[in-house]
Amino acid sequence: MAITIFLFFVLIVIGLSFYLSSRAKSASGYFAAGGKIHWAVNGIAFAGDYLSAASFLGICGMIATAGYDGFLYSIGYLSGWIVALFIVAEPMKKLGKYTFTDALDAKFDSRGIKLMAAISTLIVSIFYLIPQMVGAGVLVQPLLGIPQSWGVIIVGAIVITIVATAGMASTTYVQFIKGALLVVFSLILVVAVLMNGLSTTPDQHGTVPFHDLATLTIDQKDGQWLVSDNAYSYQESIEDHGVTFSRLTMDGVDSWWEQVSSENGEIQLEETQWEVVEQDGTKWVNGAPASVDNQIFQVGNLEVIDGKEGAQAATGALNPFRFLALLNDPDTQVRRWSSVNLTDGNGKAVKVYYSFLTPGNKVLRPGLKFKVEGTFAQKLDFASLMLALFCGTAALPHILIRYYTVPNRAAVRKSTIVAIAVIGLFYILTLFMGLGAMTSAVINPLDNNMSAPLLARSFSEFLFAVISAIAFATVLGTVSGLIIAASGAVAHDLMDRFGQMKMTEETKVRSGKIAAVVVGVIAIMLGILFQGMNVSFLVGLAFAVAASANLPAIIMVLFWKKTTARGVTASIIVGILAAVGLILLSPEMFTRYGLDPATAPIPINNPGIISIPLSFITLVTVSLLSKKVQAKQA
Amino acid sequence: MPHKQNQSEDVGEDLALGFRTRIGVRLFLVYALVYGIFVGINLVSPLLMETIVLFGMNLAETYGIGLILFAVLLALIYNHMCAKKEFALSQAVSIKEDA
Known part of the structure; x- marks a missing residue:
């Protein structure tokens, strides 16, 4: 049954992409769906883009094993949308055309900004792509009984087909369907958890006898x-x-x-x-x-x-309040x-x-994973994570490009509000799904990423099949959005604008599609290479890099009149180098290198609290200095 | 005359830009403050998060879910205020154009 439902989903997705391919003839059609998407559809597509493998599989798995600390990701990810709505959304729509580089560069026409913003988009997109591909492999293994690497290849092949045929229009409708189904079926799963209530001997409705430890x-x-x-x-x-x-x-x-x-x-x-x-x-x-x-x-x-x-x-059966009250x-x-x-x-x-x-x-309070009662460095690490989650959302390239798929700024605002409502509802549901998994004997000790699908299996095979197919579509949709963002950075920002290749609409679309295929193949290779790495850790990395490289530039371009092109370029370079450098020198990475984490020169794993302010300071300093130089030259 | 009405709406949207920025920044600061207090309590007095505050839920659950719901509420307030201002400005432009 799982295979049938999975194939049904995949066929719908591919069919839709061919059906919508006629809309992708122009650059605007390919990269921004012609700016014709309805705000309500775009809002749910936003949710589809955002609720990636990390949200559905990663957060539920982390709540199942680390309790409230997993829910901190839900709170942080959702809060980031406030920055997007109140500060970034409408000005980005006003300034940009297809990519966020357009918006950053609108006032300057600087080759430095074009180059660095495009590189930043590529780096963040690829960092974000890796966990999605790894997640796809993890999901396909129990679903279809095939090796993890084949799961990565299947996802890559399907996504390349989607992106190379219809671009943003197809991606938007795939995300719309997936986002809506994800929330509806998560709600059904939570109702089932609450109706089931709590027990000390969960036996998956008589299908798996409870294992009492000897x-x-x-x-x-x-x-x-x-x-x-x-x-x-x-x-x-x-x-x-x-x-x-x-x-x-x-x-x-x-x-x-x-x-x-x-x-x-x-x-x-x-x-x-x-x-x-x-x-x-x-x-x-x-x-x-x-x-x-x-x-x-x-x-x-x-x-x-x-x-x-x-x-x-x-x-x-329990009501939601009693469920939480008993567990705390x-x-x-x-x-x-x-x-x-x-x-x-x-x-x-x-x-x-x-x-x-x-x-x-x-x-049911912070402390199991993030040591809020620990040393100063551990507290700083927690604060740094919460800062990166708050600042990262509004700087993710695949989220930023969705502002260009609707006709006007009011539609941008309304679609962001729909996204906040849908994503907010989903993140509240993650708390119940994660705690449901924690108490239902469904956690795989080898890999907690499958906790939510396995919780669904404890109720019925049908629910498991549907939830797994949706989770797979989740990966498909997010990967499609990321590859579109990356292909836009290559074709529009690097080739057309930075390289001044004077491309026609048709060549731009063709280049975008070729770039999509290349990025897709790279994503497949990295997905296989990074098998077994923690999905949430890699997504955290992408958030930290996005918040450090992109957000200071976006905020200052919008709100500080003395911002210069050199300041923006320098802040992106410093943001990327500081975030990636600090992560590579962190205790978590030292553990992965097989070294003693205590010898890591940087005592925290989350770099945001250092790299984000550093990027802001760089922008202000370089802008003021370059203004002085300009004044002297004048 | 739908075309004229659309034009007025766009003009209203443009005229309301300053208003939207002001309101947006203020609401952002309110939310950032509430979010900052949440992070601060966890750092300074994490045991406080165990306190039962609402329907048997502790402060961590109530504050966490509350932060998500508060974001939705602020977003709706922002949309209402912006739409109201844009409508008022587009009406004013329409009246001027008709005159």
Whole structure:
């Protein structure tokens, strides 16, 4: 069923793109849908553009594993639209034609601005494309049962077809359909979560029995550790980051257990999950060879609800307020999971997934991921993230080009307001979807990105198929918008305006389509190359670069009369270099390089709090200096 | 005469540019302040976010959802004020043109 619904969606999308190809003959038709899109359609298409893989898959997954800290992304992403509506939207429409470079350069006619704004568009678009392609691969794997890299290639091929045929008109209608379906089906999923209520033994409506974790005790007698179940024998204990794991064997097969309490010398052990990959590539899961039937099982449940355990804890249907109230109760205990890489006494590497309990009041306030009670650097990191999310939206190229698809400034305003309402509703729903996944034993410990689709599967295969198809369309739509923005930067900004190639409308469209194919192929390659990287991390990178490189230039061009072309060019260069440079030197990247994160020269992961002000300061300083030079020369 | 009416509307839209910018900046500052307070509470007194404030929801949930709803509310207020001003200015232009 999933495959049928998926193919149905893809065929509709491709059919629509061929149907609308007649509108893409002129440059205006290709890059801006002729400026003829109705504001209500454009508003929902805005939502379609914005609600990317990071929003649907990433945020729900992060809420499912890190509680309220995931919802901070929803709040930050939505708040950014306020900057877009009140400060940027209408002036950008007035100044621009096809791309945001037009608007930045309208007062100056500077080749430096054209070059740097186009490069910035390309960099931000490509950074934003990578997580979408990675997300596509993750999604297609369980949906169609094909390797992740094939998922990336399929998305790339479909998107290149869409973009190379009909351009912005097709992309807009695909986004409109997808945006509307995403919100409607997310609403259906949330209603199902609330009707289902909460329970301490979620069994996916009888389809997957709830896995109760086994416990054992070990006790030391005459210098020997004895296990409460005689079938096991104790081998060793290893401590990592304050958690102790014990290796036991039964019939010569290893198993790993987490030490959860110790009383009078007796230690209680709790079941974990573990993976071992042999040198020849053979994979073992929980002591047996990995197979379709033997995988790391899905997790996430409540251990105690408002002080009640077992059958009497089940709540039945809940209203949204009661749902949240029960989950934030200090007497509610959430079982969350983490993982650790260990090396046993025989030198064998093992990855252990273990659980721990967190009280509800800690889950539903910031602190699990972002250490707001931590060091100064950790607090600064949190503030920096919230700043980048607030400033990034209004500087994303694929969002900015949508201001040119409607006929006038009133339509820009109205479509932005529709977008805020639709996106706002969706982001409130993410809180319920994420918490629903957190408590329904549907989280895949290996990859939390699939939490929302797997939550849908816990209700019905049909809902799973539709939600997965919509999520796939989400990736398709966002990638289409990004490739259009990138192709506009190449054909319109770089070739026509910076290169002064004096292109006709037809050659501009043809160049745009060729650029779309090239960018699409690059996106496919990067999507395969970056497999396994965290989707949200990469999107955060794109937001930080966009907010640092583009927003200071946009704001100052609109509101500071002393802004000069050199100032704008310098601020874009400094914004890009500072944001990318700080990220490359951050603790998160040091972990990825395999180095000790404590040795990273920059103690924060989110660069916005440094790179955004730096870009503003550069613009002001260079503008004032270049004004002085001009005055002297005069 | 729909064409004339459209022209007047466009003129009204242009004349209201200064008004829209002023209102836009003011509403932006209001929202930025409310957003800044949210970030500030989390940094200075994160435990305050656990306080139950509305229908059993804690301050973190109420403030977070409230920020999203507040954005929608401000957007609607902005649209209403701009549309009203644009209509008034386009009417004034129409009357002048007719005279």
